[in-house]
Amino acid sequence: MAYPFAHPREVRIVSKHFGDAGARPVDGWVERGGYRAARKALPEMTRDQVIATVEASGLRGRGGAGFPTGLKWKFMPKDDGKPHYLVVNADESEPGTFKDREILRWTPHQLLEGAIIGAYAIRAEHIYIYIRGEFVDVIPVLRRAVVEAYERGFLGEDVLGTGLRIECTIHVGAGAYIAGEETGMLSSLEGRRAEPRMKPPFPAQAGLFGMPTTVNNVESLAAVPHILVNGADWYRQWGTEQSPGTKLFSCCGHLRRPGNYEVAMDFNLKDLVFDLCGGPRPGRRLRAVIPGGSSVPVLTADEIDCPVSYEGLVQAGSMVGSGGLIAMDDSACLVRAVRRMVEFYAHESCGQCTQCREGTAWAARILRRIEEGEGRDSDIPLLLDISENMAGKTICVLSDSAAAPIVSSIQKFEDEYWAHIRRRSCTAVS
């Protein structure tokens, strides 16, 4: 049995070697077909061919925004004479998400290979891997892999004998959620507070140290070697036109079999919850599902009969986000859950924008008051208005992320709020 659970309906591409400790060292990885894509891309393919292949595959960023990876690479300037950088976003911090951690822990070379190909494509001579500081067990694994890659000539001054130089530096984060926002990450790498920056300029124009930069998520880069070896059409055999390929879902909460599941992007969300994850615990009814990490709107149990594609989840009223699926059964108090999430955002707001700095903390205080039975009738319209004032008005989307669960939980679980406000009780079943 693979790690920690596997299901026959999964399509394991990126997660194929989860649980297989033999895939971790470079030799084991090469035995399993590793670095074939790099050997193919660097000497044989032009940069434009690499980008064209990834673009044709339709791979979209797996960090949350779902921006097409090939297009992102295409935005990088050519012949501008400036140093370019590839920054790998391994600061996985979205509540409910733990997929990148597993990729790095079991298959660090899978990421490195994707990053090397990405660096080649965007003309970067330096890869920065910004890894979450709390990943204390993963950091040494990744460090070891980088050393091995240098020893084997996959990194260094003469990558695979092509004469190309690609260096790699691991930067360990210090515990700020906002460092996972791409421009906040760049500020942090530069030694500043991890404060997101206004866009434009976009990182492709002025990113790390003011130079053209691409920031890619771990899972996006891990998929790249497979696409280059097997081709864009191979990758497109899964998923939909707009959401090709596979996606890792980190499933947690009230499930019988939580864990990472990799499914085709047209897979049904209800099947993911009930079949792959085994549904709620015995005697419990499923109440709510957050499909993409705490930043995306919550769905009721009735709303999850939809594909997990980008467009499918949008149609259902939520988003793919980072793929951090949080399931809640009838023992969960939605007010409490949302309060806990908003407190997280209030704690992690960088403090730059007024709406976010003050709004997240204010909303958290109101939610706590409601949870404790001190709510007022005016609190629900107030929360909705605060959310409206917070959303879409700030430098980054942390503010929107805090607003999403508030608005969606009020829309879908208003009874829960009224039970707390009017009856000082809760609709959750103990």
Add this chain to the structure above:
Amino acid sequence: MTQPAAELVTVTIDGIAVQVPKAMTVIQAAEEAGIVIPRYCYHPAMSSPAQCRMCLVEVKGAPKLVPSCVQRVQDGMEVRTDSPAARKARRAVIEFLLVNHPLDCPICDAAGQCELQDYAFETGQLRTRSVDPKRVLGRDHVTPDVLYFADRCVLCTRCVRFMEEIAREPTLVVVQRGDRATIDTMAGELFEHPFSMNIVDVCPVGALVNEDFLFKPRAWDLDRFPSVCPGCAQGCNITLDTKENRVVRAKPRPHPEVNAFWMCDHGRKLLAGWVPGGERGERLEAPQIRDGDRLVAVSWPQALERAAEGLRQAGGPGRAIVSAAAANESLYALRKVMQALGFAGGAFRVPTGPTAVLEGFPKLQLRAERVPNAVGAALLGFRRSADLFADLRGRRGALLVLGDPLHDAPADFGRDAAFYLYAGSVASPAARNAHVLLPVTTFAEMDGTFTNFEGRVQRFTQALTPPGMARPAWVALSALSSRMGSGAMLDSAAEAFAALAAEFEPFRGMTYETLGFGGRITEAAEGAAAVTSGGK
């Protein structure tokens, strides 16, 4: 000045079309259209982090509201600052800021000059929807002179950017996150910087306050007068804020060529709580004439009559000492008295001190020459002297002193003169050796001009009522010279300056009107600057 004309674009702001250079931001273009978009983090002299989100405006075609402080203008752009969405966003920012703001306006120094207070009233928000306790952070010093009230702070980071970008000593930082974020000093220790008090000026609220001003006057009780700092040769444009005929503080008045938006702490400390004449001397309030060993207070006509008579009898060649803190007009009036006696010359001295440069605007310096008008004195024919009293020793005839307080003069100063006239503000022992003492005003009690280090002639205005019978020196001395048949009695500072400009080539063509409050540079300025820096 034949620079290629900047490319102009036309933008419409709230229906008002303006033509502005392409490099402008929307917030700047709006000012051209006469619309001030509310702002906290934006400051024209510093970078814009676009973080307060107060200046959000609606731009036609843009999916979201945009921060006008960083949005560049584009040809044909249509901006609305007064659309329902923009107004709601602005109201929301005010409401958010007031969630944790302590609203301690009744004891806050900034009340009456607070951008949070102003905008809150402007948007008509007198009630908050927040019923929850506010977070409390407390207060602390950031410099020995400046206090930081963290609870009032709106986190605009203007102070942080002033230290980083203008002072170029990044001593202030934001610490913590979310609504626990505050401004703090690096390593939590107090810092000192010769321009540190500018952080109080850039603070839009009462978070950073000058301890010297703390809990003293209310902003609305102050009268404000445009002036020029007398602290050194820089000539910073300032405002003197007065209450009950005392200067309570000096604030910089923007001048792009002289001091931008800033001034140094030396100047502020010199002027805050300023006592005319300083604490060291007894203020001269009435004309006095010598009667044997005694000085007797008399009327102005009696004193002038006695002075004219005494000077006429003493005859030339005389000697003159002037202060380089005296106005051009006063120095000119003394020159007319000297002309009546038939002698030229005259000397001044320049006290010096350590210098300090504002790195982000290096033209602004606390200059070594700690007087405001050394260049003016030189242009009017006075000579800088390294040792005033040695130069005078052993010379007889008339002795004229204007302005120099003579605190350090020998006890018998002026005793050997045939006739000694002292026109000044304080009666030091050496001044009291005079035959006639004329009480004159300080710069804060009169209109006048100083000529700064680069030869820029700048006007200052009367901020205080002079004590007793003290009059501007140009009034007293022109009355004296006209009695002696040299020049006319001058009726106003403008008239005095016009007479000066007609007579002294470097000032030719200047009038108070043409000077305005930006001043003008004299053509002979470079030569004069060389003269004043020649001595020690």
